Amino acid sequence: MDKYIEDFGKLQSIAESIGLDRSIPFPQIVVVGGQSDGKSSVLESIAGHSFLPRGQNTVTRTPIRVVMRNTRLLHGNAGLQQITVSYETDQDDERGLKKIYRKQMDDFTEVAAEIRTATDRLTGGKDGAVVAKLITVEVLSPTVPNLTLIDLPGRIERIAANERMHQEIEDLVMGYIRNPKAIILAVHQASNDLGVSRGIGAANWVDPEGLRTICVLTKLDLVDNADNISERLGGRAGGDAIKCLRTVGVINTPLPQLPSQSEEELRKIQDAEEQKFFNQPRYRDLKELHGTRNLVDYLSTVFVEHLKGSLPQLRKDLDAVRVIYEERLEKLGTIDFSRYAYKGNPNSTGEFEYVVGAIEKFCTSFIESINGRIDLGHGRLRGGVRVEQLFNSLYWDNLDYIYPLSDITKAEAWNIIKNAGVRTYLSDAPLTFPASPLQLFLPWETFSDGQISNDVTEPIYRVHHEHYSILRGYGKNRVYDSNVYN
Secondary structure (H helix, E strand, C coil): CHHHHHHHHHHHHHHHHCCHHHCCCCCEEEEEEECCCCHHHHHHHHHCCCCCCCCCCCCCCCCEEEEEEEHHHHHCCCCCCEEEEEEEEEEECCCCCEEEEEEEECCHHHHHHHHHHHHHHHCCCCCCCCCCCCEEEEEEECCCCCEEEEECCCECCCCHHHHHHHHHHHHHHHHHHCCCCEEEEEEEECCCCHHHCHHHHHHHHHCCCCCCEEEEEECHHHCCCCCCCHHHHCCEECCEECCCCEEEECCCCCCCCCCCCCHHHHHHHHHHHHHHHHCCCCCHHHHHHCCHHHHHHHHHHHHHHHHHHHHHHHHHHHHHHHHHHHHHHHHHCCCCHHHHCCCCCCCCCCHHHHHHHHHHHHHHHHHHHHCCCCCCCCCCCCHHHHHHHHHHHHHHHHHHCCCCCCCCCHHHHHHHHHHCCCCCCHHHCCCCCCHHHHHHHCCHHHHHCCHHHHHHHHHHHHHHHHHHHHHHHHHHHHHCCHHHHC
16 A cells, blocks of 8 residues: 555656646645644644644645655665655746755754745745745655645634635635545544534535545544533534544644653653543543544545546546647657767767757858848848847937936036036046946936836847747747758
């Protein structure tokens, strides 16, 4: 089962590296709930480590995908522990895809600060901003299960003060759980009425029969002794069955009380608290179905079965994309690179020589287009003639419309020149005219008001557009024609 999940993870990583995840929905486990229901704590309980940011109000403001891989089960390496935080930046790489920022660490105490930094960068440092940009936390450890979960911002009550944030969170949450291949982990605080559950409420909107929803009741240790939640733990509310695959109750991971406390000690404390709760007579018959360890086992089983059920459609989606790209490649044609191999180098395959030759031919043809030696059509002036026209007519015509000294008299102009220390006697006139008078004639405000900058730069933009038209026309007719280089 673990190998099955690992292979799927590799497939998903490949799809993400080429941008296929944006067009093909992949199976995933999505954690959804109210702001204070304990979503992040559930995820930490599953991982067995405390590493997510904590604080007041909405701390999670981007989707956080936690990829857990057990190094002992997959690779037989019981000692390896490595955490990587990554996210997509606004910069493009050489393939035109967004560059990925990555930072590796081996200490879980460093992860929360790195997630906060990533959140600030992705939200532009704006307080209360919620964005759909994904932060990925990959955990390689001998103590974690082989699961991938996505923690979403907690749903909040809509009031006038946070109306925008409320809508951003709702759009983000619904966008993830509407995916028919997503398993919904609906988190709800056990002591609260299920009728007002934000997690189960959201799940019921998109999965009314509960066929891909798992209900997790959190903070069992906070349930009042006078309250009996046996019905909720049994999957019922008000006599009606909760629309979900199963209900699992957990006690959230405790925060370390001492700096020296290890994650294993915290896990033992959590296990002891869950045993104490379910050893109560009214809950004793339910303890085999609840607790964090049972939740992990059930999630793993359900996710693998969900993967198996999703594979046929996923295969169809991938095949459809493959056909599209194969058709595009076929239009580009094939090239016999061996024809271009350098005879003096036995290791030459011809690919490098072909690329260099193609670049040289392209540059030569572009220059010929500028010089008018290639027919680009006669509907209008094109190429170098058009560029020359833009500079020799439009550029100078636009400059003629600009008279920056319209508010300065001739006497004032001479006073400015003299006050700037410019000698006006012909016998001792300087060879160069200092810039200081010009700065007084043409202060920066003259340029920043848009008049001069627009009039001067318009011809430049048109020249750029003409260059692009040449490239587009040349590329359309020649670049992808393999015969050009034969």
